[in-house]
Amino acid sequence: MSSEDYQLSRVIDAHKDDVKAVQSTSEGLIISGGHDHCFRFWAKKGGEFSEVSSFPQKPSVHVNSLGYFEGNGEWRLFAGRRDGTITVYGPGSTAEKPLHTLVLHEQNVACLFVDEKQELVMTGSWDKTCVVFSIKEMDNESPQILRLVGQAQILAVHSLPEKDLYLTAGSDRVIRFWKKDTEIRQFTGHKDVVRALSVRSNEQFISASNDSTIRIWDIESGACIGKISSNFDSYIYSLTSLGDKLVTTSEGGYIEIWEPQAENKLLFQNQQIIKTPAQSIWDACFMLNGDLVTAGSDGRIYVWTTNEKRKAPQAIIEALDAALAAQTAKEAEIAEKQAGGKVVIKVALDDGAPSLELIYEKGTDPSIAAEKFIRDNDLPISYLSEITEYIKANIPEARAAVAAKMKPQETQRVEVDGEKWDYAFDISVDDGRKLRLCYNTGEDVDYAAQRFVEKYNLPMKFLAQISTFLRQQMTEAGATKGYTDPYTGGSSYVPESQTNIGGSVADPFTGEGRYIPSSFEPTPMDISSGDPLTSGGRYVPGSADSSFLPNSSRVVDKKKPQSEYCPLSKFYFFGVEQLSQKAKDKLKEVNSTQEIFQLNETQIGALEEIMCPKPQSLNVEILISAIELGLQWNIKDILPIVDVFRIALLHKELNQVFCDLKGRGADSHQRLTSLIVSEPSDAVCAVLCRAISNAFAHSWGQEMLMKNVEFTTTVIAQQVLHTKPVVQLAASTALANWAYLLLQRSEKVAELGPREDLIRVIIKVFENEISFGGKSELALVRLMQAIATLMWGDAAVIKLAKQRNIDNIVNRIKDGVVEESSKALARDIIEMLNAVTL
Structure with missing residues (x-):
């Protein structure tokens, strides 16, 4: 080991959970923040670190980022928390009474940077905003706050030495350069999320990413002037520097020390690799004496030194070696088991x-x-x-x-709805229903499947x-x-x-x-x-x-794949089967609370009739008056009326009344989009998207939805990213219906503009979505159906999609689905893209 190599100095059992962030002070204190809802101050006494103070946070509030400031004889500690708040501590403050609790974000404060020279703080959040504020102005009643908006989830922030210049980076893999709140330039090249930034000067900065690379950038040109790869194919979580020395920490518990190359000071070469027993090393910082402090996922702080006098006692070094040996043995055992499970x-x-x-x-x-x-x-x-x-x-x-x-139930003559069957299978569908698929030995499976689908x-x-x-x-x-x-x-x-x-x-x-x-x-x-x-x-x-x-291999024209999914051959609708007696009861219950817009018994009866699977007769005039009156209810009460409204749109006469642009069409269109953008409840949002899907049932609704199509489709596409599967499916179904309508029209007349517009909308909405895991599979299939149908057979649209890198979106969707038929659809889209050249 070289005399300049880092050796273990101390191991601090600091937290009961992950240590997410560390800072150091001019007095040699270490500050740590962890997932045990606390951050602590550590001082070295008699060669050992011990806790000198702690600041417990309220339960479930993890401390994910820290920033420390010293100036004018005072100190300030900034703690970024999972709930979006930033607590500020200083002399005289306590855990219960911080100097300030800043509510600047709506979601987790993932990163925090303190610029001591300019006396400012930068914070970055999962809410896709970066906030910049002056430390001096915090005590003012109305401090000036600069908000940088336009990034995806922000995971790294940094200021430049020159005033009003900032960098932000995050989950969209893009680094943005700002002058005040105006974006000046973008730096692209990383293949995964960017987690760390370090500024060398006003001309250069360094970034580190989950793609296991470190890049050096020229700010003026926007060019990447150097790239080095980690020795391990793992996420890089932090990047810190001391002089020319650079340190990265990563998944796997690795710490890598980098030095400038002798022949090219712009590039770095690896000087040392340190392995820890922690699964992840989340953060690192240097102390004033040059020692390196690292934060482990095992709740420990590992301190490293190049000073022989501060080297750990032999017992601690042996304990670390034993922990690493045990970890290596466990990893080998796991690898052996995995190998045993392979054919x-x-x-x-x-x-x-x-x-x-x-x-x-x-x-x-x-x-x-x-x-x-x-x-x-x-x-x-x-x-x-x-x-x-x-x-x-x-x-x-x-x-x-x-x-x-889907596993069969081993039954002997199961009774379902009064009939006996040899087999009954529980089938779960995306709208949450669990349906019984019945089958008798010897009958045609195709007939049984058709019976189930129709039922x-x-x-x-x-x-x-x-x-x-x-x-x-x-x-x-x-x-x-x-x-x-x-x-x-x-x-x-x-x-x-x-x-x-x-x-x-x-x-x-x-x-x-x-x-x-x-x-x-x-x-x-x-x-x-x-x-x-x-x-x-x-x-x-x-x-x-x-x-x-696969379908992509059967067809001669790769631009026109044929399968059960592609291209779309009909519109999708949400019928009365989604309704239940509860829906009718809810309608009456909410109506009884209305003071101004209460429906009478006749109107309620008309609405109940249209909610039946097979209505006997419909009084159109009463239905129109009831729906019009109900749509004036407060948004928190409007769910049962919108649910009836989307059923009404399936009926030809009512579709004409509410969607004809010569009549109520423009008002209906505005009302639907306004309700969606007003951030309604999940249930209301789902039913509104279903209503838009059902409007495609007749020509008046189709024409209505071609009005201001770019804005409307953008609003709907954003709902596919909703957290609730029922909303995702309803929104993606609407997009699929638009795609099918545009395909129909293009077959009759060359109308390329709308298809291209919708492809642009889809790319714009989804290009920064890193992962589609956890989304409804059927919703993702509908989304891919929309993409495939928009591109189907048209080289110009396919070329546009290819130029905008839609293949990246499709491949990420493919990673988010499970069924082979869903993955095959993704492959068909890629084949369409490969069929044209740029």
């Missing part, structure tokens, strides 16, 4: 030797392994379904993973999915025509689909035969070739039946 399949291309390895991890989606294999070996995408089907056919854990979402008024696109599900479940249970029901006893089941395979073919897992996928002729296979899973045989892709090819 290696030897793959041969054409007539070659089985030289390629396809690795499947048991219990995961087989399409993931197939897709990785294709990507790693630069193979045609047409192999995807074939390889996926082979994995599913031969590895039980793969079949279990695919079927994990519950589901979109017909579910028909193929339900049929496939039934076939899979019945094959596994052995319950198809001609064989005894295994749940009621009787003879063994022999799958019908295997009767045409050669009798001499052995199970691939036994090592007695060679498997070639899609070879369904009754020709014996080579017995001597061996099991592909035991490396004694080979799997040859490319001989599969065309039914296994």
Whole structure:
């Protein structure tokens, strides 16, 4: 170890949870903030650090960022908290009575920077704003606050030495340069979120990112003049400097020390790597004596020094080494277990030797392994379904993973709605309902699927999915025509689909035969070739039946993929099946509280009638008067009326009344959009988006929704990012309906403008969304359907989408969906983009 290398000095058991931020003072104190709702001051006495004061925060308020200021003989500590507030402490303040509690943000204050020379504070938040304020003016009744708006979630902020110049960075991977509150320039290049900034001068700064890179930027030109990569493929969480020395901390508990290169001072070279037992090192700072302080996810503060006198006692060093050895052993054990859960399949291309390895991890989606294999070996995408089907056919854990979402109930003559069935499956749909899918042994699965779809008024696109599900479940249970029901006893089941395979073919897992996928002729296979899973045989892709090819590989014109999802072939609507008796009861309950706009009994009766699945007769005039009156209710009461209104829009006459631009159309349009932008409750927002979807049912509604289309679609697209799945689905359905309407119109007349406008809207709304994980899968499918349908068959629109990097959005959506059919739709969109050249 070099004399200039950092060695362990002390380990402080500082917090009960993650230490998220650390600061140091001129007097040698360490300040730490943690997820245990507290920040603490630590002083070194007799060679050891001990707590000298603590400031507990209210429960559930994590301290995520700290900033410390010393000047004019006083000190100030700024603590950024998860609830969006910033508490300010100084001489004489206590945990219960800080000097100030600043309410500057609506969400977590993720980063905080104090510029001691300019005496200002910068804060960045998940609410997508950065706030700059003067420390001197905090005591004023109306301090001046500068708010920088235009970024996604802000994770790093920094000021420049020159006054009024600022940098912000965050989850959109973009670094922004500001003069006061005006954005001057953007710095792009990082492939993941930017978490840390460090300014070298008015001309240069440094950034660190989750993409494991550190970049040096020239401010005047906006160019990246240097890039270095971490030694580890892990997120970089912090970046701090002392003179020319640079320190980064990262996931995996790593600390990396960097020094300028001798031949090029603009670039850095790695001087030292330090490993800690913590899973993450969240933050770092230098003390006045040059020691390095780091914040660990294990609740500890690790202090490092280059001074031999401040080196830790041997017992502490040995304890650290033992902790690292235990961690290494645990990681090796985990790796061994993971390796034990993998299946290696030897793959041969054409007539070659089985030289390629396809690795499947048991219990995961087989399409993931197939897709990785294709990507790693630069193979045609047409192999995807074939390889996926082979994995599913031969590895039980793969079949279990695919079927994990919907498992059959093992019942014996289940009674549903007064009828007895051999099987009943619980099927959950995206609107929250749990529906019963019934099936009798021997009946046509397609007929059973159609019965189910029609009974519950589901979109017909579910028909193929339900049929496939039934076939899979019945094959596994052995319950198809001609064989005894295994749940009621009787003879063994022999799958019908295997009767045409050669009798001499052995199970691939036994090592007695060679498997070639899609070879369904009754020709014996080579017995001597061996099991592909035991490396004694080979799997040859490319001989599969065309039914296994993805849609993007079947079509001749890649700009016009054909599948159950693409392009859209009809509008989607939300019918009366979403209503219940509770909706009618709620209507009466809310109406009874109205003083000015109360509906009479006749009007209530008319609304109840239209809420029935099969209304006997509709009194249009009374319905119009009731809806008009109800729409004047306060927004907190309006839910039941909007719910009736969206049903009314499905009826031709009422759609004309409320949507005709020659009549009430403009008012209806304005009312719907105004209610959405007024940030209503989740339920109201969902029903408003459903109403817009239902307006497409007739020509008057279609024309109404083409009015001010760019603004309206932007408002609706933003709701796809809502936290509630029911809102996401309603909003994405509306976007899909716009796309289908524009496709219909483009087939009749060359009307490119609106399609291009909607593509721009989608890109603008979703381009900064880093992850679609957790979003409703059906909502994401509808969104992709909208994108695919807008682009379908039109090179100009596809080229525009490609120029705007819509492929990045689609790939992130693809990562957020689970079903293979959903991922296939994403691949079809990518194929459309690849079909045109820029």
